[in-house]
Amino acid sequence: MASTLSIYNEHFGLAERPFTLLPDPDFLYWSDSHTRAYAMLEYGMLTHAPITVITGEIGAGKTTLLRHLLRSLPEEFTVGLISNAQGNRGELLHWVLMALGVPTEEGASYVRLFAQFQEFLIEEYASGRRTILIFDEAQNLSTETLEELRMFSNINADKDELIQLVLVGQPELRDLIAQPRLVQFAQRVSAEYHLPAMTAEQVQAYVNHRLAVAGADREIFTPAACECVHQVSGGVPRLVNQICDYAMVYAYTDGARLIDAGIVEQVAADRRMHGNLKMVV
Incomplete structure (x- = not known):
């Protein structure tokens, strides 16, 4: 049986997982x-x-x-x-x-x-x-x-x-x-x-950069979703990765191919409720 991650990659047309927490120079975004x-x-x-x-x-x-x-x-x-x-x-x-x-x-x-x-x-x-x-x-x-x-x-x-x-x-x-x-x-x-932490504009560029490195050839996170990611992460790359990774899983389970602010807000709400992710808001 295929893993959730491999299905999630296939769902979005990606060659690899774009938002891991491991420090990978191949994904380095030059802000x-x-x-x-x-x-x-x-x-x-x-x-x-x-x-x-x-x-x-x-x-x-x-x-x-x-x-x-x-x-x-x-x-x-x-x-x-x-x-x-x-x-x-x-x-x-x-x-x-x-x-x-x-x-x-x-x-x-x-x-x-x-x-x-x-x-x-x-x-x-x-x-x-x-x-x-x-x-x-x-x-x-x-x-x-x-x-x-x-x-x-x-x-x-x-x-x-x-x-x-x-x-x-x-x-x-x-x-x-x-x-x-x-x-x-x-x-x-x-x-x-x-x-310093990334600005909202840098977060959007960072998200799109990592997706492109992973093989994306279309928009996956809307600008409003990226703005929401910035708000709840404070612009810290590791938190951005956590939030985006969860958002892609949520979108996959919902059958959505475009991640909007609503999905990110749901991730933030669930993570705050379970205490698994310290948000900045």
């Missing part, structure tokens, strides 16, 4: 804000910025931008990606070395771990490679961890940075960095951008 955020990431890479910071609300598209960056970086970059790193001073180094593929000895002291880290950076630099550490969900880092990261950024060779740091997180990350204790860290941030 003005996402273009600027990505330009800031590239600027940080090209100018050897010691620390680059990108922030945005949950579901704003930060991780998707990171995925696109990782696919686009030249081969001479060595990248370590750390998500939700937590713990004390020594544990951070374990996270970092693991992300860089550096084996560590069980029970090794902090001094030994740091020496391994330094040796790795020097070897990469000598080989003509640049090392980048990317921290996703960086708002979960402590002030002590951020201060340790600042010390990492002090490792250099003459005028060249041996390591660059990219921190991506929710708006709380900006508040964390603004603390008086982290003034030296803030001074090392050379590239920074905050991703």
Whole structure:
């Protein structure tokens, strides 16, 4: 028996599901804000910025931008990606070395771990490679961890940075960095951008873009439906995806091939009733 999703795709003439919650660079919509955020990431890479910071609300598209960056970086970059790193001073180094593929000895002291880290950076630099550490969900880092990261950024060779740091997180990350204790860290941030929510016009373009990537060759969401999606999602891409995905299921079960504001309003009402989706209205 065919799955609901495959039938829903067939019903709308789509090759794949357009509104999944997984960060997929193939569906990346280049709004003005996402273009600027990505330009800031590239600027940080090209100018050897010691620390680059990108922030945005949950579901704003930060991780998707990171995925696109990782696919686009030249081969001479060595990248370590750390998500939700937590713990004390020594544990951070374990996270970092693991992300860089550096084996560590069980029970090794902090001094030994740091020496391994330094040796790795020097070897990469000598080989003509640049090392980048990317921290996703960086708002979960402590002030002590951020201060340790600042010390990492002090490792250099003459005028060249041996390591660059990219921190991506929710708006709380900006508040964390603004603390008086982290003034030296803030001074090392050379590239920074905050991703705002999408406007109503951007939501409509975003919805139509994802549908086109999935194979749509006609209008599926009316302009009024897109306006309603913006109202109930606040312009946050992940919420837009949730609402649109539900709306397509509702339309499929009703036999409708065009999604209007009424269907979106029904989705919003049902989600609020069951508490499964936090709407912005």
